[in-house]
Every structure is written in structure tokens, then in C-alpha cells.
Amino acid sequence: MADKSFLHWPFFEDRHRDLAEKLENWCQQNLPVDHSDVDQACKTLVARLGEAGWLRHSAIDPDNPGVLDVRSLCILRETLARHDGLADFAFAMQGLGTGAISLFGTEEQRNWLRKTREGKALSAFALSEPKSGSDVANMDMTAVRDGDEFILNGEKTWISNGGIADVYCVFARTGEAPGAKGISAFVVPADLPGFSIKERLHVIAPHPLATLSFENVRIPASSLIGEAGQGFRIAMSVLDVFRATVGAAALGFARRALDETVARVQDRSLFGAPLFDLQMVQGHVADMALDVDAAALLVYRAAWTKDSGAPRVTREAAMAKLYATDRAQEVIDKAVQIHGGDGVRQGSVVEGLYREIRALRIYEGASDVQKVVIARQTMGR
Known part of the structure; x- marks a missing residue:
């Protein structure tokens, strides 16, 4: 049995201790899941995490916006990882994939949170590119304004949930300034024409990863998260x-x-x-x-x-x-x-x-x- 004495450190409140206890009981009854089909395992985990209410912690409530409780996020990830690494992955991507929407999204964009928090849609965070992993400011992907739309062209790679996500938070160069100051963020549904999965990536601990391709993908200007150049x-x-x-x-x-x-x-x-x-x-x-x-x-x-x-x-x-x-x-x-x-x-x-x-x-x-x-x-x- 894992040590739980840390929960009595002054970092935590009673609600955190209650969360840890309830989650531990749930994990013992539901994890690990069958990993033989990784894509299906992730979909199953997201659905179960949503049904049990754990994904409510992954993003803000769109009907009652507040702030994300990072201690709860950490307790959830630590506990899930201890029981099943893929369960931690499934939970984490729901939070990371919608993080920009939670922090900066419009009321319309936050409608996605109703789905991701309930486990009815999978999300992904599309930042890395073939030539820019750690050097985010060096990205090549572009988003060109065309009237009331943006046109996306480029690639993203090493994208977690790539190939199974329903919505992607995509970062692209809009050119307001050189380097980091010319990048913007967008909400991009997975079913748009011109969007495709170029390659599925296989790693030593099987997780759904992919390289994404965008060829003249049109999105409405309302897909912009925050302000242009603030990506x-x-x-x-x-x-x-x-x-x-x-x-x-x-x-x-x-x-x-x-x-x-x-x-x-x-x-x-x-x-x-x-x-x-x-x-x-x-x-x-x-x-x-x-x-x-x-x-x-x-x-x-x-x-x-x-x-x-x-x-x-x-x-x-x-x-x-x-x-x-x-x-x-x-x-x-x-x-x-x-x-x-x-x-x-x-x-x-x-x-x-x-x-x-x-x-x-x-x-x-x-x-x-x-x-x-x-x-x-x-x-x-």
C-alpha cells in the first residue's frame, strides 16, 4: 500500500484528502484496463473517467468559470499513474488539450469543455513540429487570415491523442512579429477538410501519438484563442x-x-x-x-x-x-x-x-x- 502520509502536509486541505481517498477506491475497482488496443483503451478510460466525474477536475466549469486546482490535478495524476500509466495519460491529455480554452477561451469555445469534462470528446495539444520541439518559437506552421477565416498549413508531430482526438488546440504562426511574438492559438475540430493523420508514431510505452498534416484547413476567425500573436x-x-x-x-x-x-x-x-x-x-x-x-x-x-x-x-x-x-x-x-x-x-x-x-x-x-x-x-x- 502506497504511503499516504504526505496528504497531511500543510499543502493540502480536507477536500484534497477526500479526493485522494475516493480516487484510490475507484482505481482499485477499475484499473488497469486492457491495453491490447491502445486507441480503444484510451477511449474507454476517458469515458470511464468522465462518467465517474474525475474529468471535472481537468478543465474549468464553463457554466461557473473559476480556476484550475493544481493540487487536485497532481493528486489525480499521481494516483492514476500509480495504478495504470495509460489512465494517467488519458486524464492528462483531457486537461492539457483544453488548457488554453480553460484559461483563455471564449464562451463559445468553452462549449468543448462540456464534452471533454464528461468524457464524450477527446482533446489534444498540438504544439511540437518536426523542426521545433523545445524551440517553440521556431515553428513553421502558418495560419493566414482570409476574411472571416484562417487557413492553416503545416505539420505537427509527437501529438498525444493524435489520431483519436475530437478537438485540437493548434499553435501556428500568424506573423504579427518575428519569433515567439508572431504565434497564435486556435481551436480546431478533427473533422475539417484538409486535416489528416500523416503518421502514427510508436514508442516504448504504447500511447496514441501521431504526426498531423494541415493542408489549406479553413477555420472561422472565432476559432482564435485569446488574441492574435499571443499564442x-x-x-x-x-x-x-x-x-x-x-x-x-x-x-x-x-x-x-x-x-x-x-x-x-x-x-x-x-x-x-x-x-x-x-x-x-x-x-x-x-x-x-x-x-x-x-x-x-x-x-x-x-x-x-x-x-x-x-x-x-x-x-x-x-x-x-x-x-x-x-x-x-x-x-x-x-x-x-x-x-x-x-x-x-x-x-x-x-x-x-x-x-x-x-x-x-x-x-x-x-x-x-x-x-x-x-x-x-x-x-x-
Whole structure:
């Protein structure tokens, strides 16, 4: 059983503890799901998460707009990840994909939130391009104004939920200024003429990913999110909210790895004694527990800071994402080592965690990029 003592830290309120308890019970009854068909698994998970009401936390209520509670988002991602990495993915994409609409969308655009919060539509965040992953300002995709419409041309790649999403938040160059100041954000339904899936991408932990193609895709001017030329700021504001939740997902993976290790070293005997009696194993367990708690402190500090009204938590979120994902990789690697041959057996829990964690150190800002962000924030730039 995963440690829950962190829920009594001063970062949390009773409503967070209640949320964690109810979600834990739901997860035990509903997860994991069958992953043999990843697309269908994600659709099933979104539907179930919507029916159970968990997706109400992923976006603001369009009928009663407020703010996103980042601590709740982190608790949800940590708990879901601990039980089923694909469940965490399905929940996270509903939030990230509609984040721009929650933060900057019009009343009309927020109609999409009624569907995504109920699990009746899947969403996606289309930012990365073949030539611009971490360097968002270098994007090539264009959105040209034509009367009451914009015409989209270009490609997006490594898009989560690509190929199964019903609506995409798409970033494109509108040319108000060079670089980052000439990018805008748009709501783009998936059924428009000229939009297609160029390629489905397959990775070590199966998730629905794709390269998207836009060829003279026409969208109404009302699809613009916020103001023209503000797309980069919108994207960074969304990541400011959701980046800490990536750390929370990593924390969930790390907690599961620690739980599996604790059970292993108590049940497994070596040289006539429990594996835990070896001092080297005790040292590994101690390191793992330390990394888990330190990551949790950084993740929930960032979430609490945002929920307390800070306009930006760029530094705190970058630290949380960097440390939690990097240390989770180390925790899981130790778990694999302690499990020996079983640790690399396909289908084992720790083998699955080993594949799941690696991408988290890349997406939503690679670890090296987070170091640049932290350094610049520390220097006051």
C-alpha cells in the first residue's frame, strides 16, 4: 500500500484528502484496463473517467468559470499513474488539450469543455513540429487570415491523442512579429477538410501519438484563442499549470516502484535470509524513499504556490518536473535491479514502469531545457 502520509502536509486541505481517498477506491475497482488496443483503451478510460466525474477536475466549469486546482490535478495524476500509466495519460491529455480554452477561451469555445469534462470528446495539444520541439518559437506552421477565416498549413508531430482526438488546440504562426511574438492559438475540430493523420508514431510505452498534416484547413476567425500573436504566452501559461502535474505522474510511477520493491525484498530470500537483510539493499531502499519524498515536496510546493494565487510558477514547476522525472527514473531503475530477471520480464510491473517513465523526461520540456529555465529564473531573467 502506497504511503499516504504526505496528504497531511500543510499543502493540502480536507477536500484534497477526500479526493485522494475516493480516487484510490475507484482505481482499485477499475484499473488497469486492457491495453491490447491502445486507441480503444484510451477511449474507454476517458469515458470511464468522465462518467465517474474525475474529468471535472481537468478543465474549468464553463457554466461557473473559476480556476484550475493544481493540487487536485497532481493528486489525480499521481494516483492514476500509480495504478495504470495509460489512465494517467488519458486524464492528462483531457486537461492539457483544453488548457488554453480553460484559461483563455471564449464562451463559445468553452462549449468543448462540456464534452471533454464528461468524457464524450477527446482533446489534444498540438504544439511540437518536426523542426521545433523545445524551440517553440521556431515553428513553421502558418495560419493566414482570409476574411472571416484562417487557413492553416503545416505539420505537427509527437501529438498525444493524435489520431483519436475530437478537438485540437493548434499553435501556428500568424506573423504579427518575428519569433515567439508572431504565434497564435486556435481551436480546431478533427473533422475539417484538409486535416489528416500523416503518421502514427510508436514508442516504448504504447500511447496514441501521431504526426498531423494541415493542408489549406479553413477555420472561422472565432476559432482564435485569446488574441492574435499571443499564442506563445498562452502555451507557456498552460504549461505553467500542467508541468508540475508531469512531476506528479512521475511521482506516482516512483511510488509504485518503491511499493513493488518493498514487497520484493521482504518476500524474496537470498542466502537463507530475506533480501532486505543485505545492507546494500537497505541502502537502495533508503535512496528510493528519499527520492520519492523529495520529489513530492517539490511537486506539491509548485502546485500549492500556483493555487495560492501566484501568477506564474515557472521556476517552481520546472524544478518539480525536472527533479521528479529524473529521480523517478533512478527509483525505477533500482527497482528493476532489485527484481533481477523478473525486473526485465515483459509484462512485469517494474518493466512497465521502466518503459513508462522515460518519456516524461522529454515531453512538456526536456530535462536539459528545465535546467535552462531554472538557471534563467534564478538569475532574474
